[in-house]
Amino acid sequence: MTPHISAKLGEIAETVLLPGDPLRAKWAAETFLDDAVCINQVRGMLGFTGTWKGNPVTIHGSGMGMPSLSIYANELISTYGAKTLIRIGSCGAMQESVGIRDVILAMTSTTLSTPSRGIMRELNYAPCADYGLLQAAHTSAASKGSKIHVGGIYSSDVFYDERPDLNEQMERHGILAVEMEAAELYTLAARHGCRALAVLTVSDHLKTHEALPAEDRERSFGDMVEIALEAAFR
Ligand code: HPA
Secondary structure (H helix, E strand, O other): OOOOOOOOOOOOOOOEEEEOHHHHHHHHHHHOEEEEEEEHHHHHOEEEEEEEEEEEEEEEEOOOOOHHHHHHHHHHHHHOOOOOEEEEEEEOOOOOOOOOOEEEEEEEOOOOOEEEOHOOOOOOOEEEEOOHOOOOOOHHHHHHHOOOEEEEEEEEOOOOOOHHHHHHHHHOOOOEEOOOHHHHHHHHHHHHHHEEEEEEEEEEEEEOOOOOHHHHHHHHHHHHHHHHHHHHHO
């Protein structure tokens, strides 16, 4: 149906959760949705549609990095009519005050560049989360007892970063954490009149070098799925 998604029209819900990892999409759909059906497996990028409390939901992998996310988000929005897109993923903390397992709700995201740079040109566009989703996600995360941070993050193009001087500036300016997708998701959502949010769990710490133990990863991922679903339908 599109170059990267084989679902038929009508097989994708208006609410889409976007984990980076396609196997996480499968786990989340099988764990949290009723009647989940696989609607895409082109290039191994799995997507599932089912219902949550009677509401149609699609959970689809985004892949890693903004160019990959941009492909899926563009096709989900323009061809399939997605309206609410929530990234659920991990991030690396950049502040001492942020701890492993904490939940970060990204109000905005700083970048060096996004795939939208070509149309923004000299404009330093400030990608912004949907406030209603953010507020609802905060309520949901607080009810789970999560330690929550709301603020700016950094969407990087590289995982293996060789510019520690940039991290220093970001830390000085209060950036909470680094990941690799949110800025382009927010930009595309704004362009197409959609709602978007990134719900992130801190999986590693750039300053203390701690990492989330493997046994905690599934539980914190599950919490993010619930926070995203509760935010979407609150
Ligand atoms: N860098 C970029 N993306 C990430 C990181 C990181 O350290 N941790 C989790 N996602």
